[in-house]
Amino acid sequence: MKKPLFFFSILTILLISCQSAPTQEEATEVESPQWVSLFNGEDLDGWLIRIAGKPFGENFGNTFRVEDGMLKIRYDEYGSFDEQFGALYYNRPFTNYRLKAEYRFVGETAPGAPSWGFRDSGVQYHGQDPRNMPIEQQFPVCLEYNLHGGNGTDERPDGQICAIGMTIEIDGHPNESFCTDPTIKRTFHGDQWVTLEIDVQDDQIRHFVNGEEILAFSNPALDPNHEIAKTLIRDGNTAVHSGFVSLQSNSHPIDFRKIEIMEY
Numbered sequence: 001m002k003k004p005l006f007f008f009s010i011l012t013i014l015l016i017s018c019q020s021a022p023t024q025e026e027a028t029e030v031e032s033p034q035w036v037s038l039f040n041g042e043d044l045d046g047w048l049i050r051i052a053g054k055p056f057g058e059n060f061g062n063t064f065r066v067e068d069g070m071l072k073i074r075y076d077e078y079g080s081f082d083e084q085f086g087a088l089y090y091n092r093p094f095t096n097y098r099l100k101a102e103y104r105f106v107g108e109t110a111p112g113a114p115s116w117g118f119r120d121s122g123v124q125y126h127g128q129d130p131r132n133m134p135i136e137q138q139f140p141v142c143l144e145y146n147l148h149g150g151n152g153t154d155e156r157p158d159g160q161i162c163a164i165g166m167t168i169e170i171d172g173h174p175n176e177s178f179c180t181d182p183t184i185k186r187t188f189h190g191d192q193w194v195t196l197e198i199d200v201q202d203d204q205i206r207h208f209v210n211g212e213e214i215l216a217f218s219n220p221a222l223d224p225n226h227e228i229a230k231t232l233i234r235d236g237n238t239a240v241h242s243g244f245v246s247l248q249s250n251s252h253p254i255d256f257r258k259i260e261i262m263e264y
Contacts, residue, residue, distance in 0.1 A: 035100070038090055038245075039259040041069040050130040051086030051249065052138040063249050064088045071256040073121070073249050080112030085138040087246035089130045095242040096264040099125065099198045103256050104191050105149035113251035119149030121250045122162065125198060126220055126243035128232060141165035141229045142243060143220055145198055145207055146179060147254070150189035157185035158194065159207045159214045165229030166240060168205075169219045182207060182214035193257070201264060202241070 038046065043066055054060045061077035063086060073088075075081060105119045127142030146160035161168065162179040170180060186209050188194050197208035207215040221238040222229040247256065 033262045033264055035260045035262045037258070037260050039071055039256065041257075042066060044071075044088070046091055048089040048091050048130055049086070050089060050133065051084055053084060053136060054086075055135070056131060060084065060086075069257065071247070071259070073247065073254050075110035075249075075251065075253065078110055078112075081110040081114075081117070081251045082112050083114070083138065085251075086249040087124060087130070087140070088249070089127070089244050089246040093129075093242045093244050094125075094200075094261065094263065096201055098200070098262045098264075099123070099245060100195065100258070100260045100262075101247075101256055102193050102195050102258040103147060103254055104193045105147075105252060105254050106191050107253040110251045110253075117251035118151070119156075119252050121147040121252060121254045122248040123147065123196060123198065124164075124244075124246040124248060125200070126166070126240050127246055129244060130246070137228065139164050140244070140246065141222065141226070141232060142246075143168070143205070144248075145196055147196070147248075148187075149252075150187040152189050155185065155187045157181055157187055159186070159196065159209050161207065161215060161217060163220070163223075165223050165226040167219075167221050167223050168217045170217045175217075180215075180217075182209075183216075184212065184214040186210070186212070186214065203239070 044064060049057055049059050049064055051060045063073060065072050109118050122144040124142040124144045127140040133140060142164050143166060144162040144164060146162050148156045148158050150156045159182045160179045163175055168175050195210050199206040203219045205217055206213055220240045222233050222240060224230050
């Protein structure tokens with residue numbers, strides 16, 4: 001009389017296990033990375049402000065503001081720009097991810113801007129912690145997706161890679177200049193919205209514009225010849241695998257209406 005009871009118990013356990021175990025499709029769905037918004041469209045919650053020469057956290061001249069559901073970078077309260085470069089940093093670092101943002105250039109370059117400031121900005125990533133930067137430091141050690149807007153006539157490709165205190169490899173060779181043009185060149189004139197994407201998977205990085213891959217490179221590393229970058233090297237290891245994402249304030253007004261990330 002004990003055997004039937006034993007087999008009945010085993011059968012019950014198996015049935016419960018089958019019912020509770022997730023299917024392969026369910027497991028895949030749970031593990032699949034999802035887009036997450038970094039900007040809530042209402043305020044600067046989750047972001048850190050840093051402007052060269054100003055105390056950390058001071059939003060000098062109301063540079064970074066949220067209006068009409070957009071994150072706007074403006075200089076109308078500056079008087080003169082005077083090399084007061086800054087950035088708005090998300091408050092934690094990222095490692096493997098795909099970052100996507102929609103932006104547009106608007107208005108006129110700020111008085112006192114550098115000659116290259118016309119419709120120039122950038123999304124910085126793999127950046128150093130802004131809380132540890134000296135007050136006079138203008139730019140973080142980082143990689144930068146350089147944002148360029150056209151002047152209505154000339155070609156001015158979007159999506160350069162600029163390596164600030166870093167080195168990279170393109171087609172297996174070290175970069176030869178501070179900024180490197182994308183392989184596929186696209187220029188956007190006027191105040192049109194443009195979508196940038198940055199895909200980071202271990203030491204492989206790709207830039208996209210409006211869904212088109214325009215540049216690929218690899219192996220970001222701290223440059224031991226750079227005055228600030230060399231102070232960030234630990235135990236001789238120069239490889240860079242993660243860092244902060246930030247939006248530059250470079251002297252030309254710019255709007256962002258979507259900023260999303262999908263972590264791998």
